[in-house]
Amino acid sequence: GGDQFLQDFHIPEVLVFPPGTALYQHHLYKNGSLHFMDKSSCLAPYLLRPHVHSTVLDMCAAPGLKTIQLAGIAQSGKVYAVERDAGRFQSLKEMIANSGADNVVTLHSDVTKLNDVEKYNDVEYILLDPTCSGSGMRDRQPRSSVQSSSDKERLYKLQGFQLTLLRFAFTKFPAAKRVVYSTCSLNVEENEEVVQAALNSKHHEFQLVNVSKKLPGWINFGSEDFEFGTKCIYSRPETDFTNGFFVAVFERKKHYSRDDTRSVPENDQDYIEDTNKKAFENGSKYN
Structure with missing residues (x-):
């Protein structure tokens, strides 16, 4: 029984x-x-894998399930859980309180506008799971392979937002050793294209890690249209029996001074403009 x-x-x-x-x-x-939790949602915290006693930043934390998982992995370490939306922040606080995770500090803020960001110079591990289209969620209606201009416009707005946050993670936390970027989207515009633009950005010291080595037997990877594609993973409903999810893991190549003042480029969307134009010209489809 x-x-x-x-x-x-x-x-x-x-x-x-x-x-x-x-x-x-x-x-x-x-x-x-x-x-x-859906297994797909467990992948990003598992692959971030903060050390015990370390300091972790969850940049877009609500509703808080991944935050709780990170708190368990870090044990006596500290997890900063940031959420900018007031309603979602309240839900985050309630979930953390109910979980009993006493090593989580919740912060109601846009992560790029944290007061005295230098206070978080000890952050070593960063999870970025930003707002996305949610195209991988099984309870969403399947999208047509032919997208309207408004659909594409929304995707590229999301892409610009996602890229801004990823570049912020790369450049504003001098002690950061590992950054995990994840979405519940199956769209290359929000996944591989964001990774490519972030890697091509100036003033950062991060490189992409081959996730397949950390998940033996995994079968779904990023698009081979990108040189680095197979270093990233997807979970797919039809083969993994989970929600659709994308995960990329970055690690710092070398440490640089905590006094480094390198900043995030002001206009992230300009950086991927050429990629976007090519996507429109080629009739790029959602994968």
């Missing part, structure tokens, strides 16, 4: 329960102390 469960093949600390698990009726689930 009772539920049967498996230990996940790729993420050892993840336990896999059947969809109809009786745990949904457990009082700890009902009062918000216990949460279930």
